[in-house]
Amino acid sequence: MGKLIRDTVLPILDNEILRRLGDSAIINLEGGGHLAFTTDSYVISPLFFPGGDIGRLAVSGTVNDLAMAGARPLALSLGMILEEGFPMEELLRVLESVRATAREAGVEVVTGDTKVVRKGEADGLFLNTSGIGMVPPGIETSGKRVVAGDALLVSGPVGDHGIAVMIQREGLRIESPIKSDVAPLWALVERLLGLGEAVHFLRDPTRGGLASALNELAMSSAKGVELQETWIPVTPEVSSVCELLGLDPLYIACEGRCLAVVAGHRAQEALELLRGHPLGKQARIIGRVLEGPPGNVILRTAIGGSRLVQLPVGEQLPRIC
Amino acid sequence: MGKLIRDTVLPILDNEILRRLGDSAIINLEGGGHLAFTTDSYVISPLFFPGGDIGRLAVSGTVNDLAMAGARPLALSLGMILEEGFPMEELLRVLESVRATAREAGVEVVTGDTKVVRKGEADGLFLNTSGIGMVPPGIETSGKRVVAGDALLVSGPVGDHGIAVMIQREGLRIESPIKSDVAPLWALVERLLGLGEAVHFLRDPTRGGLASALNELAMSSAKGVELQETWIPVTPEVSSVCELLGLDPLYIACEGRCLAVVAGHRAQEALELLRGHPLGKQARIIGRVLEGPPGNVILRTAIGGSRLVQLPVGEQLPRIC
Numbered sequence: 001m002g003k004l005i006r007d008t009v010l011p012i013l014d015n016e017i018l019r020r021l022g023d024s025a026i027i028n029l030e031g032g033g034h035l036a037f038t039t040d041s042y043v044i045s046p047l048f049f050p051g052g053d054i055g056r057l058a059v060s061g062t063v064n065d066l067a068m069a070g071a072r073p074l075a076l077s078l079g080m081i082l083e084e085g086f087p088m089e090e091l092l093r094v095l096e097s098v099r100a101t102a103r104e105a106g107v108e109v110v111t112g113d114t115k116v117v118r119k120g121e122a123d124g125l126f127l128n129t130s131g132i133g134m135v136p137p138g139i140e141t142s143g144k145r146v147v148a149g150d151a152l153l154v155s156g157p158v159g160d161h162g163i164a165v166m167i168q169r170e171g172l173r174i175e176s177p178i179k180s181d182v183a184p185l186w187a188l189v190e191r192l193l194g195l196g197e198a199v200h201f202l203r204d205p206t207r208g209g210l211a212s213a214l215n216e217l218a219m220s221s222a223k224g225v226e227l228q229e230t231w232i233p234v235t236p237e238v239s240s241v242c243e244l245l246g247l248d249p250l251y252i253a254c255e256g257r258c259l260a261v262v263a264g265h266r267a268q269e270a271l272e273l274l275r276g277h278p279l280g281k282q283a284r285i286i287g288r289v290l291e292g293p294p295g296n297v298i299l300r301t302a303i304g305g306s307r308l309v310q311l312p313v314g315e316q317l318p319r320i321c
Numbered sequence: 322m323g324k325l326i327r328d329t330v331l332p333i334l335d336n337e338i339l340r341r342l343g344d345s346a347i348i349n350l351e352g353g354g355h356l357a358f359t360t361d362s363y364v365i366s367p368l369f370f371p372g373g374d375i376g377r378l379a380v381s382g383t384v385n386d387l388a389m390a391g392a393r394p395l396a397l398s399l400g401m402i403l404e405e406g407f408p409m410e411e412l413l414r415v416l417e418s419v420r421a422t423a424r425e426a427g428v429e430v431v432t433g434d435t436k437v438v439r440k441g442e443a444d445g446l447f448l449n450t451s452g453i454g455m456v457p458p459g460i461e462t463s464g465k466r467v468v469a470g471d472a473l474l475v476s477g478p479v480g481d482h483g484i485a486v487m488i489q490r491e492g493l494r495i496e497s498p499i500k501s502d503v504a505p506l507w508a509l510v511e512r513l514l515g516l517g518e519a520v521h522f523l524r525d526p527t528r529g530g531l532a533s534a535l536n537e538l539a540m541s542s543a544k545g546v547e548l549q550e551t552w553i554p555v556t557p558e559v560s561s562v563c564e565l566l567g568l569d570p571l572y573i574a575c576e577g578r579c580l581a582v583v584a585g586h587r588a589q590e591a592l593e594l595l596r597g598h599p600l601g602k603q604a605r606i607i608g609r610v611l612e613g614p615p616g617n618v619i620l621r622t623a624i625g626g627s628r629l630v631q632l633p634v635g636e637q638l639p640r641i642c
Contacts, residue, residue, distance in 0.1 A: 008409070012416040013399070015429045025431035027396050030455070031354050039398035039451055043436045043443075075348050077360035078334070079449045081402075088329070095333040108336045110346035113449075115364045117640065121444035122364075128400045128434075130360055130451035134351070319438065 023203070024069035026135065034135040036071035038062060042127040045319045047090065049168040051160075051179030052255070054127055055097035057321065060255055061206065062131040063105045063184040068202040068258070070141045070193060071133030073107040073186055079128035080114045086124055094125065105184035107131075138196055143220025145200040150289040151267035152217075152225065153260045155188060155274050156181065156282045157233040158210050159252035163241050165320045174244075178237050183256030188279045192260060195270060201261035204254070206321050208312045211250040213259045214297045215311045217289075224290035225297040227309065231286045250299075251312050253321045261289065344524065345390035347456065355456040357392035359383060363448040366640045368411065370489040372481075372500030373576070375448055376418035378642065381576055382527065383452040384426045384505040389523040389579070391462045391514060392454030394428040394507055400449035401435045407445055415446065426505035428452075459517055464541025466521040471610040472588035473546065474581045476509060476595050477502065477603045478554040479531050480573035484562050486641045495565075499558050504577030509600045513581060516591060522582035525575070527642045529633045532571040534580045535618045536632045538610075545611035546618045548630065552607045571620075572633050574642045582610065 024036040040061050047054045059076065066073050078098060082091070102109055161180040166172070185204065193199055201221070205213040210232070218225045234242075234249045242249045256279065262270040267285055274280030297309040345359040361382050368375045380397065387394050399419060403412070423430055482501040487493070506525065514520055522542070526534040531553070539546045555563075555570045563570045577600065583591040588606055595601030618630040 008412065009401075009416060009433065009435065012413070012420055013423075013430045013433070015431065025396065025398075027431065027453075029350075029352075029354070031350075031352055033350070033352050035356075035453070037396055037398060037453060038432050039400050039449070040434045041400040041402050041436045041449060043402060043438050075346065075358055077346075077358060077451050079360050079362040079400075079451075080330075081362050081364060081447055091329065092333070095330060099333055102334075109334045110336065110348065111359050112330065112334070113361045114330065115362045117364050117444060120441065122447075123438060123442035126402055126443075126447070128360070128362060128449040128451075130398050130400075130449075132348075132356070132358060132453060 023065035024071060026069060036066050036069040036133045036135055038065040039128065039130040040065065043319055044321065045123065046169055047094065047125060049165045049180055051164055052182040053094060053097050054125065055094040056101045057182050057255055058127040058129040059098055059101040059105065060182050060184045062129040063107060063186055064204040066131050066133035067186045067189040068141065068204055069135060070139035070202065071135045073105055073131055073133045075110040075132055076102060076107055077130045078109045078112040081122050081126040082114065082116045083122040083124050084116055084119045101184060105186055136193065139193055141199060141202045143201060143217060146217065146221035146223055146261055146289055148223060148289055148291045149264040150200055150261045151264050151285055152287040152289070153262065153270055153274065154210065154233065154284055154286050155258040155280045157235045157238065158205060158254050158257055159234060159238045159242065159249035161255040162209070162252035162320050163238050174241060176237055176241060178241065181254050181256035183279055185256060185258050185279060188274065188277045189258065191273045191277055192270060194273060195262060195266050198263040198266040199260065200263065203259045205257055205259055206253050206255060209251040209253055210259065211309050212312060214309060217261065218295045218297050222294040224292045224294065225287065226290050227287035227297065227299045229299050229301045231284055233282055233284045250309060255321055264288065344386035345392060347390060357387050357390040357454045357456055359386040360449065360451040361386065364640055365642065366444065367490055368415065368446060370501055371485045373503040374415060374418050375446065376415040377422045378503050378576060379448040379450040380419055380422040380426065381503050381505045383450040384428060384507055385525045387452050387454035388507045388510040389462065389525055390456060391460035391523065392456045394426055394452055394454045396431040396453055397423060397428055398451045399430045399433040402443050402447040403435065403437045404443040404445050405437055405440045422505060426507055457514065460514055462520060462523045464522060464538060467538065467542035467544055467582055467610055469544060469610055469612045470585040471521055471582045472585050472606055473608040473610070474583065474591055474595065475531065475554065475605055475607050476579040476601045478556045478559065479526060479575050479578055480555060480559045480563065480570035482576040483573035483641050484559050495562060497558055497562060499562065502575050502577035504600055506577060506579050506600060509595065509598045510579065512594045512598055513591060515594060516583060516587050519584040519587040520581065521584065524580045526578055526580055527574050527576060530572040530574055531580065532630050533633060535630060538582065539618050540616045542610070543615040545613045545615060546608065547611050548608035548618065548620045550620050550622045552605055554603055554605045571630060576642060585609065
C-alpha cells in the first residue's frame, strides 16, 4: 500500500501539500491562521471489538490525525457505505459510538453522506471520516523541527489495539483482558502543547505501530533515532500474546497513543504533562534523537546489544485500523 | 435512504449545523470568515461512462457542493477503497481524471487515504471526496433568503448524466450521443455571485434530479414554487430516451447543472452571466417563487394544466451518482 501510494497516487496528484504526506494537510488561510485537513476510510473487520468499534475508531483516528498536526478539532464529516441488509441495530450502535466519541473529543459531525450498495458489493459497513481543525499560533509539528538531543515520549503502552482486534477476529482462544486503546487524543495533546515551540513532532502510531512512526520521524527529520527497549511500555498481556504468536509489539497498531518529540531539556515537564491526563498516566520517555545515521532507528536491547528497527514489509495484520 | 438519514442518522448525531442538511456545512471561524465543509462517497457503477468517470464525478460533486454554498473551493481530500485485483490501468485513469478535474476547478487534493479489501469485499473502487471552501463576505445561499417573486434559473439541460450512465450500465441498444454533463461548477457560480446578495439559493440537481432540488427549495424556504414545463431545457435525445423508457427527465440526476434562485428584478442579468460561461450557454429561466402553497412545487404544463411535482419515492436509478 505504501508503495502504491508513493509510486502511483502521489506522482499523479502531485502538489506541494500532498507531497509532505503528513497525517493532516496544513492550509494557510488568507485571513491568517493555519487549517489542518485530514481524511481516513475505515474498513475494519470485525466492526466491534473489545474496547471499541468502527465508529469510535473513525472519530478517534481523524481527531488524532488533526491533533498530531497540533490542531484543535473544529468539525468532522461522516461518510457511510452500507451493504444492503446490514443490521439496523448495529448501525445504531455505531452511530451512538460516533456521537459519544465526538462529544468526548469536543467536536461535532457537521456533514455526512450515506450510500447503500447491494448485498455482496461491500463488507457490511465502511466509514470515512474527514476532519478540519485550527492550529494554534506558534505551533508546528514537523520532522523539520526535530534536532539532535530531542527526547522521545510515548503516551502509554503500545500494541493493545491491534492485539485486541486480532484476538476478536481470529476467534483465538486466548483468555485475555486486552482491550483496544482507541481514544481521541486532543485533550492530551492540548496539555502537551502548553510547552509551545518545544513540541517538535507528534505522530499516532497506528498502522505499522511504533516502528512505522519512528521510521517516519527518522526519515522526515533526516536524523537518527535511538530507542531503549526496556523503556518502551508494553503491558504483560500484550507481551505474552505477542510472544505466543511471534509478533513484535513495536509493529502492532495503537489507536489511542501518541509519539511525541520534544526539546531534550523539556522532557521531564512533557512527561508530567502527559501523566497528568487519564490517557497519559503510563507515559514514558523511550529514547532520543541523534545526529545520525540519518533515517535510521536503532533499538538498544535489554541485553546491551542493538538492532535496526525497519519499516514493516507488507501488512502484518490487514483491516485492523 | 432519505428516510434512513432523517429517522436514524440525524436524531443520533443531532446538532445545529447538521440539522440544516445543506450540501455543505458552514462553520464560522474564530478569526472571521465562513468555511464550507462537505463530504460525499461515490459507489457508482459503471466506473467509466460517456462523458466522465468516477474520478471526475467525485471531484465535481464535492466542488459543486461547496459552490452551491457559495464557497470557493480551497482543498479536497480523496479516500479510496480498492477491491483486491482492481486493474492498475483503471486506477491510473481514475487518478488522472481526478487530477484533471481538480485542475479545471482550480483546487488540489491535499490529503488522501487508500485502503485495499479482499476480493468480494467491495465492488471495484469506491471513492470519498471531502472538500473545504471559503464563502466570500456577504454571500449566503439558503432557503431562508428566498422570497416570493424570486426567479428560478437552471444552468443547462437536465438529465444527461443519469441517462448516459443508465445506457452504459444496462447495455441498452440505444444509438445515442448522450454524454454526462458532469463538470465542476465553481467558475460558473463565481460569475453568478457577482450579483452578490441577489443570489438567494443554489442547488445542484443530482440524486432525484431537478424535482428533488425544487422540493428542497420549497420546503427549506416554506414558499411555493411554480415551474413552466415548456421553459425547462431538456435535449431532444434525453427527451426521447425518457419517453421510450417511461422516465421523467425532472427526476434524472445531473452532475454539472445548477439551480439558481435570484431576486426577480435581477433575473435577466443572472441569465446573461450564466450564458456568458461555456457551462451555462443553455441556461434558462424556468419559473418563479410564490408565497404558497408553502412546500409545494407546481408544474404548469404545455397544454395549460398543472400538476404537483413530488419528491421521488425510493431511488429511480441506484448507484448513478
